[in-house]
Amino acid sequence: MELYLDSADINEIEEAFKLGFIDGLTTTPTFMHRHGITDIDGAILKLSKMVPVLMIEALGDTAEEIVAEAKRLLSLGLDKNKTVFKIPASLVAAKACKMLRDEGMMVNIHLVYNIQQAYMAMAAGATYVCVLVGRMQDQGYEALKLVDDCVKLVNKYNYDTKIMFSSVRYPEHIKNAIDLGAQNITIPWKIMKNLNNNNFTEIGTHEFVNHTRQMTMVVGEVVGSKNPIIGLDGLVTDASIEMTRYATGAVSVVDADGKLKGIFTDGDLRRQMNTHGKKLLGMKMSDFDLKMPIHVNIDDKLHVAVGVFKEKQVDNIIAVSDGKPAGMLDVQDLVKLEIL
CATH class of the missing domain: 3.10.580.10 (CBS-domain)
Structure with a gap:
């Protein structure tokens, strides 16, 4: 299971990646706004040089706009082989995903709330399908069942897609992700750094x-x-x-x-x-x-x-x-x- 850090805090990102085995970083405009970042492009470029793989948003009202935004971000100096573009699930997202994948770019279809959205993303060739477990549970959804269904769908039809377990709120979520067989998990630093804590140890x-x-x-x-x-x-x-x-x-x-x-x-x-x-x-x-x-x-x-x-x-x-x-x-x- 790939291990990603979920953050936009430069200090904790620097601290976390000193571990040497974290596979990548996921971040959002919301995280950046929360940490007072106003130059999003500058922050993205800086982060891309700090981590092995960076997942960032590529937003637009049409598939063409999403693709154009992804290409604009790459033009900042990002490495196509180390950048994953995150797109909220929709029919437009599925179309944009297929267009980006045809050009060799990696895509994460996220904000997935049901198996139908996950299926469309997989059919479009999504590199990742992301289930926001904590957020879904807050809203009363059966998030763990959805992760399980997504993993089964990948295995049943041999889709070349990894299921990302995100919106981790507490250590039990890591155990859930492992038990369900998710291929990727993204964890906030405050939780990740305490995973080894155990009184008996x-x-x-x-x-x-x-x-x-x-x-x-x-x-x-x-x-x-x-x-x-x-x-x-x-x-x-x-x-x-x-x-x-x-x-x-x-x-x-x-x-x-x-x-x-x-x-x-x-x-x-x-x-x-x-x-x-x-x-x-x-x-x-x-x-x-x-x-x-x-x-x-x-x-x-x-x-x-x-x-x-x-x-x-x-x-x-x-x-x-x-x-x-x-x-x-x-x-x-x-x-x-x-x-x-």
Whole structure:
């Protein structure tokens, strides 16, 4: 089924055709008027250079006038092999269609509301017969049955005509067109760009991205720049200053070689204050029975850190390299990556 964009908005046309697989564009004078276009010929010529195939109106009161208008439009610089002339269904349209087709031009008989109009268009050699499904449904017509009848008519008598499903109002129409076997559908950009949206797809994609990141990224790629450190001979006041400077609730305690030996937290500060009072401010890290902090290696895959966060229910983990603190991994670092 050919996929066409239904629009006259230059910006969305440019965006849509970046997809690289849309077959063509349908537009109308009504669309152009709606977007403030006053130079219709100039707009048509510009659009013809932007899209693979362009469908435009060729209007007139007689078949001869319609043919003359089509030729005038071609004279602007349009490519006959990339231009389809749209003509509202009528006996005049059928005659003009035959005349244009005899000269190798492509024709779309549209505003088709019944199978008789479709038959006349096919008999005249129309390249496309266009059923405006949404508009017909608005007016109480059985539009889907008409599309089905048109497709059956093409298949039964082997007409060299494609049935276009147009006036698409919502995603269900795309499913209808597929089920009915229409050979062409033209869709507004606001609907086309949302056709891939699906909550289950989004959930599955999130899981795949999540697990891929956990298995391929290492802690060192995520760990933040916060790395408060104090030596064993550092004072409690020094530890408090470091925590304040880095806006953290803990400071890593290292030995003379920079190796991780423990952690001192704001909780430790409160508990030791209750025990030692003012004396605490002059005490060193080596005066306390420090606990070894929860830590992971900076080269560990992220799934290791995820497991620690889930098991220990903590907000921060010390990341180490060769036994030395290299930074703090915050649970929010993984939340931002949508891993937790």
